[in-house]
Amino acid sequence: RAAFRAARGPSQRNAVNCAEAEAAMTAGDARRAAALWGKVTAATPSFEEVALRLVGANDSSALQIFLLTKLNTLGPSDKAQATMVATWLTELYLDQINRALLEARHGSGSPAPAATFAPAAPPATSSSKSGSRPADRKGRKEKADSPSTVAELEKQLQDFLREQVEVVDPGVTTDLLASYGRMDDLMHFASCRKDSEAVAEHLVSRGDADRAVALLRRPDTPRELAYKFAPPLMAAAPRATVDFWLAAQPPLDPRRLLPALLRLGETLPSEATRGQALRYVEFALNRLQCQDAALATLAVALYAGEGGEERLLAYLATARTPAGHPLYDPHTALRVCRDANRVRACVALLCEVGAYDDAVRMALGFDDGLAADVARRPQDPQQRRALWLAIATHKFANQAPDAEGGDSIGQVADFLKDAGGAVKIEDVLPLFPDFARIDAFKGALCDGLADYNAQIQGLRAEMEDATRIADALRRDMAALEKRTAAVDLGEGCASCGRPLAGSPPCSAGPWGGALPPLLLFPTGNAFHGACACAEAKALAPPPVAARISYLQQTLAQAVGADLAGRVLLENGTSVAVSEAAQQLDALIAAEDPFCGESVVRLLTKPLVDLPTEAAELRSWAI
Secondary structure: OHHHHHOOOHHHHHHHHHHHHHHHHHOOOHHHHHHHHHOOOOOOOOHHHHHHHHHHOOOHHHHHHHHHHHHHHOOOOOHHHHHHHHHHHHHHHHHHHHHHHHHHHHHOOOOOOOOOOOOOOOOOOOOOOOOOOOOOHHHHHHHOOOOOOHHHHHHHHHHHHHHOOOOOOHHHHHHHHHHOOOHHHHHHHHHHOOOHHHHHHHHHHOOOHHHHHHHHHOOOOOOHHHHHOHHHHHHHOHHHHHHHHHHOOOOOOHHHHHHHHHHHHHOOOOHHHHHHHHHHHHHHHHOOOOOOHHHHHHHHHHHHOOOOOHHHHHHHHHOEOOOOOEOOOHHHHHHHHHHOOOHHHHHHHHHHOOOHHHHHHHHOOOOHHHHHHHHOOOOOHHHHHHHHHHHHHHHHOOOOOOOOOOHHHHOHHHHHHHHOOOOOHHHHHHHOOOOOOHHHHHHHHHHHHHHHHHHHHHHHHHHHHHHHHHHHHHHHHHHHHOOOOOOOOOOEOOOOOOEOOOOOOHHHOOOOOOOOOEEEOOOOOEEEHHHHHHHHHHHOOHHHHHHHHHHHHHHHHOOHHHHHOEEEOOOOOEEEHHHHHHHHHHHHOOOOOOOOHHHHHOOOOOOOOHHHHHHHHHHOOO
């Protein structure tokens, strides 16, 4: 004590500690020597030398005291050495627990193993030898002074792991704990490291699914683990897992849980497991408004595994988008329902994909009423007729009626009424044998004749209406041909403003001759003939404008006796003047150039034609 108080500086304190340690070691007090050597910070004696001497003392507690003291004296820069010391201490703790378990088993009457255990050796160096020695009586006597119960040793190990969690190497420590079979300590170590994934994986591997679900419920557990462990948890604890999924906030993504749910749709799960999976699928579809096709198709597979078809049929009818399209894949759902022998659902899905022929054929195998419902669905009359004929063939073919009209003939009237006019009596008659009495079909035949008579009367009324409409059109056309209008010749032209009795401007082109002097439209606009041609050319495409110009010039040159003659057109053909005038009228007099469709079509045309009026556009530039 006095020497330590008189020491000045680290080197003198190291010398005092070494001297006292050597004295304690000579006196047989290995534990006190270990505590003193652990405080030495000098390079001499070396770590390996001290460790070997303590191993030779056959006292694992002394070695443990040295390592704990050394670990506390190491600084932040000695991270590698601290990790090595902490790992060695972990192995010593595990060895002590293993020894205590063996002694407890031997004390209870179980045969003890022949092998003995010794503390682990330090890392091999040039001056050290690895190995272990058997524990002698002296070592066991010293061991009795330390905590010997398994519970106390396990608590010491867990406390050490919690305190040194930042020092030990995670991979090496995990391997050590696993090699000794310390699964609980392994989970404790993962919890100290806040490694929720390792803890959850350990719980799942042990079959403790309820504790794994409880771990995933914790707010600090990463959400990704819920998706990763969904398949094994759903298989081991379906109710607890689904309860967790339903209560998760914010809600889990149903698409990422599909791998766990699809396994249940592909295999044959128990009724409880199927019910829990269906509970979450319904929650995702109804509450979360998920419209994923895979999830909706999985619901079909789960419903198909139930005892009846009522819920399956109701789901097929309601699982639709706002536009009316099915959420599920109908082809995949059809395959699933066929494998599950859900015939009514198969009929509904065949109708969904438009295979009405197959749907009727399948429905006729167990329910004629369902086949009739299917036959009413198509919009095409020809397709409906073919389906009802298939039903009629199934019901009436190869049935021999008796002389008084058997049941099959008596059903004809009801069948035709159900068909709603899609088939007639003449379509059904070939299905009966030739010796069937015609009076048995009297009612159906009379109904058919009455129907045809009503159709004939309807066609006759339509023909009379069409005749009246045609007569009215002919009268209106004749009245239009004779319609006249009066115009004041002093009124100005709608295009040039000059009086109609005067001549048009030269810019309107040639006038006179056989060219009409003026045109009056039903809108009230009146034009000189030449002005009307100019306005029509401005609105017409280039080929039509060129033809108007040619006809205008040709007719303006026909004067006097030429009015009754013929003129030569641009294509070299010769036509009468009156015929050329009619051709020009068809081009310029069809509509008012100020109010016709040609003006409406030109609303999108630019006011300035850039290629031809570029100079005009530049003149307006500021």
